[in-house]
Amino acid sequence: MVRRNAIYAQSGGVTAVINATASGLLETARAHRDRIGKVYAGRNGIIGVLREELIDTSKETAATVRRLRETPGGAFGSCRYKLKNPVADDPDIQRLFEVFAAHDIGYFFYNGGGDSQDTANKVSKLSQQFNHPMQCIGIPKTVDNDLSGTDTCPGFGSVAKYVAISTREAALDVASMSESSTKVFILEVMGRHAGWIAAAGGLAGDGRDEPPHVILFPEVPFEQPRFLEAVAKSVSKFGYCVVVASEGTQDANGNFLADAGTTDAFGHAQLGGVAPVLAGLVKHELGFKYHYAVADYLQRSARHIASGVDVDQAYAVGKGAVEAVVGGATDVMIGIERTRDDPYRWRLKHVNLSKVANVERTVPKSFLTKDGYGISARARRYLQPLIQGEAYPAYKHGMPVYATVKNQLVPKKLRSYEVS
Amino acid sequence: MVRRNAIYAQSGGVTAVINATASGLLETARAHRDRIGKVYAGRNGIIGVLREELIDTSKETAATVRRLRETPGGAFGSCRYKLKNPVADDPDIQRLFEVFAAHDIGYFFYNGGGDSQDTANKVSKLSQQFNHPMQCIGIPKTVDNDLSGTDTCPGFGSVAKYVAISTREAALDVASMSESSTKVFILEVMGRHAGWIAAAGGLAGDGRDEPPHVILFPEVPFEQPRFLEAVAKSVSKFGYCVVVASEGTQDANGNFLADAGTTDAFGHAQLGGVAPVLAGLVKHELGFKYHYAVADYLQRSARHIASGVDVDQAYAVGKGAVEAVVGGATDVMIGIERTRDDPYRWRLKHVNLSKVANVERTVPKSFLTKDGYGISARARRYLQPLIQGEAYPAYKHGMPVYATVKNQLVPKKLRSYEVS
Numbered sequence: 001m002v003r004r005n006a007i008y009a010q011s012g013g014v015t016a017v018i019n020a021t022a023s024g025l026l027e028t029a030r031a032h033r034d035r036i037g038k039v040y041a042g043r044n045g046i047i048g049v050l051r052e053e054l055i056d057t058s059k060e061t062a063a064t065v066r067r068l069r070e071t072p073g074g075a076f077g078s079c080r081y082k083l084k085n086p087v088a089d090d091p092d093i094q095r096l097f098e099v100f101a102a103h104d105i106g107y108f109f110y111n112g113g114g115d116s117q118d119t120a121n122k123v124s125k126l127s128q129q130f131n132h133p134m135q136c137i138g139i140p141k142t143v144d145n146d147l148s149g150t151d152t153c154p155g156f157g158s159v160a161k162y163v164a165i166s167t168r169e170a171a172l173d174v175a176s177m178s179e180s181s182t183k184v185f186i187l188e189v190m191g192r193h194a195g196w197i198a199a200a201g202g203l204a205g206d207g208r209d210e211p212p213h214v215i216l217f218p219e220v221p222f223e224q225p226r227f228l229e230a231v232a233k234s235v236s237k238f239g240y241c242v243v244v245a246s247e248g249t250q251d252a253n254g255n256f257l258a259d260a261g262t263t264d265a266f267g268h269a270q271l272g273g274v275a276p277v278l279a280g281l282v283k284h285e286l287g288f289k290y291h292y293a294v295a296d297y298l299q300r301s302a303r304h305i306a307s308g309v310d311v312d313q314a315y316a317v318g319k320g321a322v323e324a325v326v327g328g329a330t331d332v333m334i335g336i337e338r339t340r341d342d343p344y345r346w347r348l349k350h351v352n353l354s355k356v357a358n359v360e361r362t363v364p365k366s367f368l369t370k371d372g373y374g375i376s377a378r379a380r381r382y383l384q385p386l387i388q389g390e391a392y393p394a395y396k397h398g399m400p401v402y403a404t405v406k407n408q409l410v411p412k413k414l415r416s417y418e419v420s
Numbered sequence: 421m422v423r424r425n426a427i428y429a430q431s432g433g434v435t436a437v438i439n440a441t442a443s444g445l446l447e448t449a450r451a452h453r454d455r456i457g458k459v460y461a462g463r464n465g466i467i468g469v470l471r472e473e474l475i476d477t478s479k480e481t482a483a484t485v486r487r488l489r490e491t492p493g494g495a496f497g498s499c500r501y502k503l504k505n506p507v508a509d510d511p512d513i514q515r516l517f518e519v520f521a522a523h524d525i526g527y528f529f530y531n532g533g534g535d536s537q538d539t540a541n542k543v544s545k546l547s548q549q550f551n552h553p554m555q556c557i558g559i560p561k562t563v564d565n566d567l568s569g570t571d572t573c574p575g576f577g578s579v580a581k582y583v584a585i586s587t588r589e590a591a592l593d594v595a596s597m598s599e600s601s602t603k604v605f606i607l608e609v610m611g612r613h614a615g616w617i618a619a620a621g622g623l624a625g626d627g628r629d630e631p632p633h634v635i636l637f638p639e640v641p642f643e644q645p646r647f648l649e650a651v652a653k654s655v656s657k658f659g660y661c662v663v664v665a666s667e668g669t670q671d672a673n674g675n676f677l678a679d680a681g682t683t684d685a686f687g688h689a690q691l692g693g694v695a696p697v698l699a700g701l702v703k704h705e706l707g708f709k710y711h712y713a714v715a716d717y718l719q720r721s722a723r724h725i726a727s728g729v730d731v732d733q734a735y736a737v738g739k740g741a742v743e744a745v746v747g748g749a750t751d752v753m754i755g756i757e758r759t760r761d762d763p764y765r766w767r768l769k770h771v772n773l774s775k776v777a778n779v780e781r782t783v784p785k786s787f788l789t790k791d792g793y794g795i796s797a798r799a800r801r802y803l804q805p806l807i808q809g810e811a812y813p814a815y816k817h818g819m820p821v822y823a824t825v826k827n828q829l830v831p832k833k834l835r836s837y838e839v840s
Contacts, residue, residue: 013597014593014596016589044596044599044600045600047599047600071592072592072593073589073591073592073593073595073596074593074596074597075596077595077596078596078597079599079600079601080597080601081600161818164818164819165724165819165820166718166722168819168820168822169436169492169493169717169718169721169722169724169820170716170717170718172491172492172493172721172822173434173492173493173494173717173720173721174717175493175497176434176464176493176494176495176497176498177434177494177499177500179467179497179499180464180467180501181499181500185717187718203819204819273696276693276696291717292714292716293713293714293715293716293717293718294695294712294713294714294716295713295718296590296711296712296714297589297590297593297594297605297713298589298590298607298715300593301589301590301592301593302586302589303589304585304589304725305724305725307818384817384818387818387819388818389818390812392810392812395810397804397808398581398584398623398727398804398807398809398810399584399585399588399623399624399807400585400588400589402588402592
């Protein structure tokens with residue numbers, strides 16, 4: 001059996017558990033040395049592959065690779081870089097196959113969202129034209145949970161858990177203060193086009209009279225009077241109101257609230273920030289004192305409260321990717337299949353890459369309450385299992401012990417290449 | 421020995437551990453039934469005492485009282501309400517003593533920051549004029565850590581731990597993304613007048629080349645060119661920059677950056693938000709892509725990652741308050757005394773209320789690095805012990821199990837009273 005090398009690249013926004021996927025992939029590859037020689041990680045993702053900046057992961061100790069399971073962020077670096085035109089005469093594509101050839105790459109693992117699955121698919125197709133046979137495997141990752149062909153995306157369960165817990169905790173806080181102080185609390189969460197993360201905020205309560213009282217999804221057109229009415233009603237009924245707002249909250253014309261032209265003291269347009277816009281509305285239209293939080297990177301890097309299920313699945317898809325190539329598979333994404341809701345049961349499956357590429361999965365209408373401000377029982381059945389278990393990292397001196405990687409590059413064999 | 425009732429009131433912003441103090445106080449009071457009859461909790465703090473809305477804590481089960489140790493927020497409600505003029509002929513003061521007399525209150529426990537210690541002190545002094553002998557005990561609580569007479573304030577250690585961990589996690593995230601995307605990450609934390617919480621962000625790294633690269637304290641006048649230079653230098657050296665900014669960041673004239681006149685799309689002035697102002701600067705003056713998070717209530721309610729030391733101290737000051745009155749003490753705050761840095765050793769002490777009232781403790785110069793953007797070794801020696809230990813709450817279905825209190829009011833005996 002021929003032994004060939006592998007390239008692993010992380011792509012797009014990182015998560016609390018993408019390194020758990022790396023851990024699963026590297027540990028499993030090390031158990032298959034007869035087939036898989038070196039595993040190179042692209043430094044900062046595909047950009048590093050193009051630049052021939054290949055991290056020799058064999059230099060990392062077994063303890064470090066194990067520790068990656070508990071470490072947030074992307075240990076080898078990631079990037080936002082889309083191959084512009086994945087055809088044979090594109091310079092990036094030609095360079096990629098030069099690098100693949102120079103380093104005897106027989107396996108390409110691409111760990112990312114929809115774009116990355118598309119890229120993996122196209123690279124695989126092109127390998128025949130370049131006469132460079134290789135197996136290409138997509139590995140799912142995205143906190144947005146918008147990838148089709150899989151029950152959930154590794155990374156999402158941990159954000160979901162963080163957002164659900166943070167919402168409940170902050171709700172207890174504002175409930176304590178509401179008599180004489182803050183009456184409305186707004187938590188802004190990620191999700192530009194899909195409201196899965198906002199939906200997870202709904203798990204903070206049982207959905208009847210418990211907070212969050214209003215959830216804003218990108219899938220539900222924002223109507224200012226109706227929103228203000230819901231907030232006022234909640235304050236009147238419970239004394240306070242907790243809002244979880246997706247950063248992608250938009251009106252019926254698709255205008256993002258966050259892009260509503262906020263300017264700062266220097267007259268600069270401010271991007272981002274649906275929470276301050278909503279807070280301003282609440283203050284000026286209803287006169288309520290507010291507080292808001294913007295979770296931003298905290299939510300997707302919160303490894304300290306990662307979901308046990310999510311960590312297990314993230315590790316499993318990395319492991320499954322290696323087992324897939326050993327078993328001869330190519331052109332597939334390692335998906336997660338749910339076989340039971342309660343107790344939650346799942347297994348891995350292979351999904352043809354052409355079926356997942358660039359198909360965005362949004363929150364279906366059946367997952368929303370009638371008024372569009374809450375989640376349905378069906379949504380709870382789907383979401384609840386994904387936040388099960390607390391996969392705590394180890395601690396030393398009160399701080400989590402996260403892996404430190406050497407990230408040692410292998411010597412270059414090719415001329416340098418400018419990534420545009 | 422005469423048996424009399426007690427009033428316990430939470431005051432000001434709540435914390436992740438103020439209920440641990442309540443738990444310590446109630447459990448200890450229950451062990452001294454010979455001296456302490458009922459413990460009434462003011463509903464929403466002192467406002468509830470004025471309104472004669474007294475929660476009968478004896479209705480809460482032992483299990484609930486125990487569970488309060490793990491529950492964030494203020495279980496009985498808190499308030500921002502300062503007795504305007506604590507003299508004998510002030511209507512609020514007269515009402516207070518009416519309530520004290522009607523319910524045979526012999527013990528007054530006030531759980532809050534500097535203002536509350538001051539109030540406890542004044543109420544104690546006035547009790548002689550009202551011929552209503554009672555013991556008044558102040559119990560420290562404030563995430564801001566700005567109270568004098570105690571090594572630290574319960575509530576602070578947990579915020580410190582949350583901010584240190586969140587900073588480290590977000591730093592790993594931005595480090596992964598910086599090659600092609602976000603280069604500057606800003607975390608806004610609480611602390612309007614004292615930079616203790618911002619200082620805790622410094623524990624995320626070892627302070628040399630590790631993030632956070634810039635910490636902004638209220639105690640250090642903000643200078644725009646120097647700040648931008650520090651950010652640019654960090655990006656040039658490490659590829660990215662992590663900033664922890666106190667909400668109280670201000671210029672040499674005491675103008676808060678957050679009040680710098682930001683207006684939203686509706687032309688409304690926006691309050692709060694030093695992070696967006698800094699982000700705007702970074703974007704427009706340096707051209708770097710940024711992300712920012714505003715931790716707001718999340719930081720002070722994050723019971724899921726509370727510091728073990730903080731929870732222990734919070735419980736201890738509640739217990740100590742009851743033991744103090746049983747021992748005959750009055751007019752004191754239950755303070756924490758550090759007897760050793762490493763390993764950290766502490767014990768309770770009694771501090772005369774007149775010595776703590778309204779004395780604000782800010783971060784001393786010796787705790788800062790020379791450039792004012794980091795924390796010194798001395799600061800680390802002080803801060804490090806306070807974030808030790810992970811006092812995880814119990815979990816069920818992936819969510820923390822927090823206490824639900826009945827909050828049953830005792831029948832009123834007096835006419836109603838309007839709190840202004």
